[in-house]
Amino acid sequence: MIKGVKIRLYPNKHQQNQLLQMFGNDRFVWNQMLAMAKARYKNNPSSRFVNEYGMDYLVKQLKVEYSFLKESDSSSLQISNHNLAQAFKTLFKHQGGYPRFKSRHSAKQSYTGKSTCKIVAKRRIKLPKLGNIRTSKTNRLNGCKIKRYTLSLESTGKYYLSLTVEDNSIKPLEKTGAVVGIDLGVADLAITSDANKYPKFRTSYLDKQVKAWQSKFSKRKYRATKAVRQWNHNHKDYKMILDDYQNWQRAKRIKACYQAKIANKRKDYLHKITTELVKSYDVIVIEGLRTKDLLKNHHLAKAISNQSWREFRTMLEHKCKWYGKQLIVVKPNYTSQICSSCGYHSGKKPLEIREWTCPKCGTYHDRDVNAAVNILNKGLEKLKVRD
Ligand SMILES: [Zn+2]
Numbered sequence: 001m002i003k004g005v006k007i008r009l010y011p012n013k014h015q016q017n018q019l020l021q022m023f024g025n026d027r028f029v030w031n032q033m034l035a036m037a038k039a040r041y042k043n044n045p046s047s048r049f050v051n052e053y054g055m056d057y058l059v060k061q062l063k064v065e066y067s068f069l070k071e072s073d074s075s076s077l078q079i080s081n082h083n084l085a086q087a088f089k090t091l092f093k094h095q096g097g098y099p100r101f102k103s104r105h106s107a108k109q110s111y112t113g114k115s116t117c118k119i120v121a122k123r124r125i126k127l128p129k130l131g132n133i134r135t136s137k138t139n140r141l142n143g144c145k146i147k148r149y150t151l152s153l154e155s156t157g158k159y160y161l162s163l164t165v166e167d168n169s170i171k172p173l174e175k176t177g178a179v180v181g182i183d184l185g186v187a188d189l190a191i192t193s194d195a196n197k198y199p200k201f202r203t204s205y206l207d208k209q210v211k212a213w214q215s216k217f218s219k220r221k222y223r224a225t226k227a228v229r230q231w232n233h234n235h236k237d238y239k240m241i242l243d244d245y246q247n248w249q250r251a252k253r254i255k256a257c258y259q260a261k262i263a264n265k266r267k268d269y270l271h272k273i274t275t276e277l278v279k280s281y282d283v284i285v286i287e288g289l290r291t292k293d294l295l296k297n298h299h300l301a302k303a304i305s306n307q308s309w310r311e312f313r314t315m316l317e318h319k320c321k322w323y324g325k326q327l328i329v330v331k332p333n334y335t336s337q338i339c340s341s342c343g344y345h346s347g348k349k350p351l352e353i354r355e356w357t358c359p360k361c362g363t364y365h366d367r368d369v370n371a372a373v374n375i376l377n378k379g380l381e382k383l384k385v386r387d
Helices: 013-043 052-065 067-071 074-092 204-234 246-280 291-296 298-307 309-322 367-386
Strands: 002-010 109-113 118-121 124-127 131-135 144-153 159-167 179-184 188-192 197-199 283-287 326-330 355-357 364-366
Touching: 002 144, 013 052, 013 067, 013 074, 013 109, 013 144, 052 067, 052 074, 074 109, 179 246, 179 367, 188 246, 188 367, 204 246, 246 309, 283 309, 283 367, 309 326, 326 367, 364 367
Parallel strands: 179 283, 283 326
Antiparallel strands: 002 131, 002 159, 109 144, 118 124, 124 131, 144 159, 179 188, 188 197, 355 364
């Protein structure tokens, strides 16, 4: 089983400087290779594309010319080349745009490596070039084999280590014999066919903070830009740059912190629900979402992004696979219009209608629970066909 694990890193001052250099080196190699590819094409459009092995060879020569490249985890430069070659491949297949140069000012700085790294203590990992580095708890990595690691500095000013690991210790969960259909709602996050409702995730306080700091950020940025322009107009000898105004950078960082907090809380919440579902049921049926249709509806758009249906679904997919449970995805047609007891098709209902009574059999329905039952029935039919 391959899974992702993200832990905090606490590099010391020296390691922070090293990391800065290493992020820069990755960017440098990427930009050099991209410039080379561009120049080659310009000189001769029919010249052959230099593949990643060719690029790896060029890096060796670059290392002679630019000795600072030797300070990098060399596997990270190979991965940078691999990624660039991949980007070109998708471009050639007309599946992606032209690769772009990387900037020092981008929100997240990172590099990915694939050499060996070793867990040396409960809160320490040994990484190539950096040596022994302090981390948050590593016990989630017990019994795992590390495949790849990404070190990053995020806009919140925090360092992270994201690992792709192979975990062979995951065992299937006990079977419960229970099946469930899940409707992803607007008022509630998820509604099960046995009428369990998981409320929407609320972060109104944090949302307010994000908004407040966003507005502080843009005000300060505006003021700083104006001040810099004025200063530079009046002083010919000493020019100021935007980076001299730390206040708006601080606002940017605080805003990013609140955003990260929201994302983390949401993730925790979704993990809790999906784990509970996978533990309780053997077969879970959900709808394939027509996100495109829904996004046309302006009010729904925000609800969708807030509720992170996609994240919910991905988590369910992974956990069902890990724990030996079955996830079935059914087409979302008419699930809220059909009566789940008699099958009567009662037509389209506006979203405001939360409850209704079937005109044929007289059953009183909760809109979302009825939809969840329909989803479950569709899933069970699909299961029968497959068997
Ligand atoms: Zn009915």
